[in-house]
Amino acid sequence: MWKFIHRLASPKHFYRIAGKWIPWLMAAAVILIALGFYGGLVKAPADYQQGDSFRIIYLHVPAAWMSLFIYMVMATSAAIGLIWKIKLADLFATASAPIGASFTFLALVTGSIWGKPMWGTWWVWDARLTSELLLLFLYLGFMGLQAAIEDRRNAARAGAVLAIVGVVNIPIIHYSVEWWNTLHQGPTVTRMDKPAMHISMLIPLLQAAAGFQIYYFATVLMRVRSLVLQQERRSGWVRELLREEGVR
């Protein structure tokens, strides 16, 4: 087990193993998202109050969950990179940020589109919406900070500190709807009680969420692979790989 993990942490083996996993992960993600969207957008019944408008939940909620999940992955791997000086962990954090920012943006936009007809406004400055917007700025700040620092190790260190400081926002986003009176409704699925959603609507939502999660793993592996190639471009195994592929 440990031997496998140690080998995985070496860029060369990671590159090879990740390359094998990506097609399978992508296929699983496409199947799950297709199932979830078909179940949610076509088969699930309309909501008793919102009618068909509630169906944006199948995009909005998985995207919002992913925005939090990816941040935790990013901050954890940045912390591992900071403490144990594992290059691959730093690359995971760097590769996760744009994906997380995209999911955060998607959650904000779909929420806004739903909010106009349902709440009567595109945007309100309540605790949930504001803290989610702050999360988008944290992602963008992390990306900007890393891009602004020339030296790779300094960039990784500065980014890691920012990512770790930003972790404090994650529980605030999750509990904002319980701690304060917000316009955003309380949690439907992620609560101690049983989900406040009919099972015929819930199953497609969970399928879509699982699909989004696997899609994230597939894309982050793709991004880390290309970062590995870029960083190891002068090493022997990359030159050999290029020769095998017939480049140059």
Next chain:
Amino acid sequence: MNPRRKRRLIMVLVLVMGIGGATALALVAFRENLLYFNSPSDVAAGKAPKDRLFRLGGMVKEGSVQRSDDGLSVTFVLTDYASDITVRYSGILPDLFREGQGIVANGKLGPDGVFVANEVLAKHDENYMPPEVAESLQMPPTEKMRREGAAR
């Protein structure tokens, strides 16, 4: 674990706990200001700001919605089952506005005790179900929400 890694690990943990603690203190201090809206009971207790815009949240009381002849102005009673406040509003109401629905109104308290709103937003609850299920609960959705509102 070698001492340098251990030191960095402790540094990260102290950073997380320090920031977390500082944020928790700040949030507790600003607790009241982070409320998006006040309840009718807050207004009755005189806690809501006077001569200034604030947000009022509550349930639209059953049978209290009255539309005026020009079709745009509407008055209704907002309640949190402890206190009631009459709200006057003219404009477009959101889709989810109905009797028994939770809403948030932004406006000012007039001298006659009527809340004059310039914006009305619907607050949705966290329940999702098909219409048949809502019917078969033997309880109209509004009833269910009122009970939840009272329990809250």
